Amino acid sequence: MGVPGAEVATGAGSLPGFLGRKSRYARMDDVLPPEPEDGGGIRVRGSCGSSRRYVFACSVFASLNHVLLGYDVGVMSGCIIFIQKDLHINEVQQEVLVGCLSFISLLGSLAAGRTSDVIGRKWTIGLAAAVFQAGAAIMTFAPSFAVLMAGRLLAGIGIGCGIMVAPVYIAEITPATLRGSFASFPEIFISLGILLGYVSNLVFAGLPDHINWRVMLAAGILPSISIAFVLMVIPESPRWLVMQNRGGEARAVLLKVTDTEEEAQERLAEIEEVARVTSSGKAVWRELLQPSPVIRRMLITGLGVQIFQQITGIDALVYYSPTIFRDAGIRTESQLLAATVAVGFSKTAFIVIAIVLVDHVGRKPLLYISTIGITACLAVLAASLSLLARGALPSAVAIALAILTVCGFVAFFSVGIGPINMVLSSEIYPLRLRAQAVGIGLALNRMTSGAVAMSFLSICNAISVAGAFTAFAAISALSVVFVHLFVPETSGKTLEQIESLFGGGGGGGGAVMGEVELGDTEHLEHKRLVSHALS
Numbered sequence: 001m002g003v004p005g006a007e008v009a010t011g012a013g014s015l016p017g018f019l020g021r022k023s024r025y026a027r028m029d030d031v032l033p034p035e036p037e038d039g040g041g042i043r044v045r046g047s048c049g050s051s052r053r054y055v056f057a058c059s060v061f062a063s064l065n066h067v068l069l070g071y072d073v074g075v076m077s078g079c080i081i082f083i084q085k086d087l088h089i090n091e092v093q094q095e096v097l098v099g100c101l102s103f104i105s106l107l108g109s110l111a112a113g114r115t116s117d118v119i120g121r122k123w124t125i126g127l128a129a130a131v132f133q134a135g136a137a138i139m140t141f142a143p144s145f146a147v148l149m150a151g152r153l154l155a156g157i158g159i160g161c162g163i164m165v166a167p168v169y170i171a172e173i174t175p176a177t178l179r180g181s182f183a184s185f186p187e188i189f190i191s192l193g194i195l196l197g198y199v200s201n202l203v204f205a206g207l208p209d210h211i212n213w214r215v216m217l218a219a220g221i222l223p224s225i226s227i228a229f230v231l232m233v234i235p236e237s238p239r240w241l242v243m244q245n246r247g248g249e250a251r252a253v254l255l256k257v258t259d260t261e262e263e264a265q266e267r268l269a270e271i272e273e274v275a276r277v278t279s280s281g282k283a284v285w286r287e288l289l290q291p292s293p294v295i296r297r298m299l300i301t302g303l304g305v306q307i308f309q310q311i312t313g314i315d316a317l318v319y320y321s322p323t324i325f326r327d328a329g330i331r332t333e334s335q336l337l338a339a340t341v342a343v344g345f346s347k348t349a350f351i352v353i354a355i356v357l358v359d360h361v362g363r364k365p366l367l368y369i370s371t372i373g374i375t376a377c378l379a380v381l382a383a384s385l386s387l388l389a390r391g392a393l394p395s396a397v398a399i400a401l402a403i404l405t406v407c408g409f410v411a412f413f414s415v416g417i418g419p420i421n422m423v424l425s426s427e428i429y430p431l432r433l434r435a436q437a438v439g440i441g442l443a444l445n446r447m448t449s450g451a452v453a454m455s456f457l458s459i460c461n462a463i464s465v466a467g468a469f470t471a472f473a474a475i476s477a478l479s480v481v482f483v484h485l486f487v488p489e490t491s492g493k494t495l496e497q498i499e500s501l502f503g504g505g506g507g508g509g510g511a512v513m514g515e516v517e518l519g520d521t522e523h524l525e526h527k528r529l530v531s532h533a534l535s
Contacts, residue, residue, distance in 0.1 A: 055174055055257050059182040061230040062169045065128050065162025066186040067223045070193020071200075072101060072159065074344060075216050077319050078201025078337050082213040089145050091457045097149065098319050099454025101156045106446040108160020113439075115161065120244075121169040121237040124161060129227035132158030132220075140218040158224075164442075167422075172239040173257055175267075187419045191351045193223075194318060195344030202337040242271045284436050297502040298428050299437065301486050305367075305421045306441040308479040310448040312374055313472040314413050316456040318343070321406060323457075327385060327465045328402035329395040339403050346407040350414035363420050364489040370416020371480045374409055378473035381405040385466035417479070421445070427490045428498055 080094055089097070108128070116124040135155025142148035166186055174182045197220075204215045238257075241250035247268065254264035291299060317324065321343055322336040330336050357366060384401040387393035393401075422438075429437045459468045488501040 051175075051257055051259050055182065058173055058234045058257075059170045059185050061234050062125060062166045063185040063189045064223055064226060064230060065125060065132075065159070065166055066189035067193035067196070068129075068132050068155075068220060069105070069159045069163055070190035070195075071197045071220045071223065072155065072193075073190075073315065073318055074194035074197020074340075075200050075220060076101075076197070077321055077340060078198070078205065079213040079216050080319075081322060081333065081336075082205075082209050083148070085209045086213065087142075087145050087148065091461070093145055095454045095457050097145075097152060099450045099452075100149070100152060101159070102315070102446045102450030102453060104153050104156030105160030105163065106443055106450075108157035108162075109164035109442065109446075110160075111157070112161035112164040116165050116168065116240070117243070120240050121165055121172065122231060122234060124165045125169065125234075126227055126231045128158050128161035128165065129224040130158070131155075131161065133224050134158075136217055136221045136224075140214045140221075169237055172237040173235070173253070175258060175263075187422070188348075188351055188355070191344075191348040191414065195341070195348045198337070198340045198344040202334070202341055205333055205337050238268070239271050242268070247272070284433055288433060288436060288440070294502050295430075295433070297486075299440075301488075301502075302425045302428055302437060303441050303444055304482055304486060305417065305424055306445040307448050308371075308475075308482060309417050309421045310445055310452060312378070312476040312479060313452060313456075313469070314410070314418075315449045315453045316468075316472075317406060317409060318347075319453055320456055323460075324381075324406060324465060325399075325402055328388065329399045330402075339406075342403060343407055343410055347410040347414050350411040351419060354415045354419050357415070358420065358423060358491075362489050362491040363424055364483065364487055366416040367420055367483045367487060368416075368480070370412050370418075370420075371476060371483055373412030373415075374417070375473055375476040375480060377405040377408040377412060378469050378476055381409070382466045382469035382473055385464075385469065389464065389466060424487070424490065428502070 076098055080098060083089060083097070084094060108131075112124055112128065115127065119127070132155050135151045135153070135158055138151030138154060139148055140151075142151055163186065170182055170185065197216075200216050200219050204212045204219075206212070207215060235253040235256065236249070238250040238253045241247070241253065250271065251264060251268050254267050255261065258264040258267060287295065288299070321340045322333075325336050325339045330339060354366065381402060384393060384398050384405070388395070388398040421441075425438045425441050456468065459471075463471075488498070490498050490501070
């Protein structure tokens with residue numbers, strides 16, 4: 001905890017603040033006189049650095065399963081070239097193999113919700129890694145397409161479990177001051193996994209065709225093995241412990257992730273209160289299925305952003321980037337895979353930039369930059385491929401434009417609509433509806449991703465690669481209009497203010513009344529603690 005008076009930063013939970021830039025709050029142990037040895041006032045258990053480092057480590061470890069999703073997406077773009085040669089699969093089988101992961105991971109996510117309530121968040125993370133390992137092993141040694149699909153289905157369930165439980169765990173263990181930045185870690189690790197998948201393609205492409213793709217897939221097991229170490233390091237979620245009537249253990253965990261004993265006790269009391277007053281699931285689903293005008297506008301915004309994130313073709317581009325570069329004129333497999341590595345670097349670098357900017361620039365400006373940039377890149381890519389097909393563009397120019405626009409696409413995606421869709425979804429819904437509404441959005445996101453990935457090659461055969469990206473560009477242009485008409489700026493606003501943006505009048509939300517933004521609660525708590533300490 002801290003007090004006002006330090007250099008102001010735009011977001012209390014922003015990544016720069018954690019990495020060393022001054023926070024908008026000074027540490028209490030920096031400004032208050034030393035405590036007398038006999039006690040009194042607020043007991044500070046050391047510097048904020050130790051608890052922050054511990055929470056940082058737990059958040060990083062919990063996000064490791066997201067590397068698996070990213071790695072699978074990245075490595076399959078190269079594997080599919082060699083799988084086609086080795087197992088002699090057709091284009092429809094390629095589409096099914098690539099696109100089924102999104103649908104199957106959705107089933108894993110749904111299963112993980114119940115599993116994490118029964119065995120805990122921590123052990124669900126471990127279970128997800130174990131299921132993925134089994135699926136990856138089956139794929140590695142698959143002698144046929146049918147066995148390969150069986151392994152991929154199993155791996156998809158593991159990935160779905162992992163990507164669902166990690167954000168829940170991070171949100172439940174992280175203090176409000178850090179939650180905004182640390183909640184973005186899974187997106188960083190997905191991008192890192194994609195990059196590692198691309199690098200794996202490049203490194204192992206020189207092996208014989210019946211071996212290289214198997215080694216590429218087997219390498220994905222390595223991050224999941226590290227989960228065994230993770231389970232020995234990270235604690236269980238304090239919220240889950242409270243749900244199991246293990247309040248003493250929950251308090252012990254909170255003492256590790258907070259700076260004062262009083263803060264730990266207050267967080268424990270808040271968790272216990274929330275556990276007592278949680279709304280019934282039936283009432284929540286009834287409100288979502290028969291929404292008021294305010295909730296309907298929130299759903300249009302939240303679900304629309306989730307759909308537009310995928311329907312503009314990001315997964316098709318990542319999965320099939322070698323196909324796109326081949327159509328642009330790159331011929332050798334090593335050059336194709338090297339170009340995809342550049343795509344991976346762009347995606348990873350710009351996701352970090354987005355996390356730095358999101359609390360400084362705001363959500364809506366970044367969404368404008370992202371959607372307009374994506375539209376421009378898709379239009380230029382489609383035009384260059386079309387001109388190349390007609391012989392009106394030199395091959396070298398077409399290759400350069402293809403690499404530039406594809407890298408630009410993933411860069412604009414990563415700086416805006418990629419990470420912001422989940423940030424926005426977590427902010428716009430009332431607390432009583434948030435989990436279920438975000439879950440619906442995630443389901444639509446995964447189904448859209450799967451539909452695009454499973455139909456991309458067929459669309460290209462029907463209207464050409466240039467035609468497919470012309471369609472994506474048109475859809476992306478609609479996303480710009482959608483952002484303008486339906487997405488308000490939510491950065492720095494309380495939940496009452498956000499409700500008023502959707503026509504709720506700031507006070508007519510029933511259960512929403514009295515809810516305030518976490519940052520506002522923290523600010524009030526700072527004032528109360530300082531008054532208590534100085535009195």
